[in-house]
Amino acid sequence: MVTGFPLAVFEGNAPGDFALDFGNNGTYEFGVETTGNWGTSKQGELFKHASWSNTQYFSVCNPFALNGGVSLGNVLFAYDNLTYIANKHYAFEIGIPINLLTPLWVTNFFIPKFSAHWTMQCGNNCITLNLDSVVHTPEPSTILLTLFGGLGTILLRRRKK
Numbered sequence: 001m002v003t004g005f006p007l008a009v010f011e012g013n014a015p016g017d018f019a020l021d022f023g024n025n026g027t028y029e030f031g032v033e034t035t036g037n038w039g040t041s042k043q044g045e046l047f048k049h050a051s052w053s054n055t056q057y058f059s060v061c062n063p064f065a066l067n068g069g070v071s072l073g074n075v076l077f078a079y080d081n082l083t084y085i086a087n088k089h090y091a092f093e094i095g096i097p098i099n100l101l102t103p104l105w106v107t108n109f110f111i112p113k114f115s116a117h118w119t120m121q122c123g124n125n126c127i128t129l130n131l132d133s134v135v136h137t138p139e140p141s142t143i144l145l146t147l148f149g150g151l152g153t154i155l156l157r158r159r160k161k
């Protein structure tokens with residue numbers, strides 16, 4: 001995600017955390033801490049059962065920052081304020097293993113409907129990426145490879161006996 005806001009207090013406003021809303025129903029079940037500025041939270045820490053602080057001025061951009069949740073540990077988190085600083089753009093990259101998002105995201109073959117959201121403390125601007133659910137049907141070649149892989153494993157086991 002590329003924002004126009006740095007990962008630091010800027011003009012009196014703190015940067016927000018990343019919020020994930022499964023089902024796009026306004027409840028953000030998961031969050032990733034960007035700064036580690038509440039409790040013992042650390043930058044890049046993923047939380048489920050997330051609770052949130054709202055923006056200071058613009059409720060249309062809620063939520064703003066994590067203020068509670070159950071830690072699932074740190075996930076891949078990268079931030080770049082050097083490459084894009086000339087244009088005042090800041091790039092965030094977050095990688096979350098699907099298994100940490102169960103039961104809301106269970107398999108590679110079905111991407112659930114969800115949104116990823118970010119804003120800053122004032123809520124003057126926000127970015128929300130809305131994704132519809134996607135069903136992936138395995139290609140026949142993938143199924144065959146899986147079958148042959150399984151057969152190979154069985155044959156190897158028989159040879160070892």
Ligand SMILES: [Ca+2]
Nearest residue numbers: 021022025027
């Ligand atoms: Ca939700």
